[in-house]
Amino acid sequence: MMTTWLDTVGWDERGLVPAVAQEADTGQVLMVAWMNREALKLTQQTGRATYWSRSRGRLWVKGEESGHVQEVQEIRLDCDADVILLRVRQVGGIACHTGRAHCFFRRLEQERWVEVEPVLKMPQQIYSVNERS
């Protein structure tokens, strides 16, 4: 079998790597999720960020239920070949399943985690069924 770009990636013992999604325009780090080989291949082929949901044990096209898909502009790989960085356009401006723009809404302040980002849309208005992140 021919070696492909997918073989360069250093999949962990579960066959996964972490993937960072970053908003292309603003540089905001939106979320970190996991990819397996198939998820990365689909991300490249479809131009839509596709992850491996560890909790659900299946492929997960980000936004498949909410409509908040991520259009992928660039796929990067790090020096150790075990982390993916996606530069994306976040459709709907909401990356987080809590209805916030991104998932990193808790900031450490004097040894307490403080929620510092507003909920833009209530999750029950986003999801008919329950999608995570």
Next chain:
Amino acid sequence: MMTTWLDTVGWDERGLVPAVAQEADTGQVLMVAWMNREALKLTQQTGRATYWSRSRGRLWVKGEESGHVQEVQEIRLDCDADVILLRVRQVGGIACHTGRAHCFFRRLEQERWVEVEPVLKMPQQIYSVNERS
């Protein structure tokens, strides 16, 4: 024992979480490494990004050999409490052990990984001994 902010973090079965370091000024994602409880605590206490080196099996103050430390301006936690985001000032402007500004120097172009970021300083000029990332 009192519950602390460190207990909120969802450490994995190895006691680790991934940590994304982002340059505060530019938004550039510099690197992703791993933290254990002690690494995160030290990061908060010292204001210098401290990770857990899986390859060396020890705490690793980023830049301890190269001088390319990361001054931490903000520590964030994601919705699932299992990813840390650090906003940092990267001293020396070089985050990657390859001598590049950041670790994500390979871009996917037509199913090939292409190195698209210049080496700013040769690793042998950076390290007396061998430090990774």
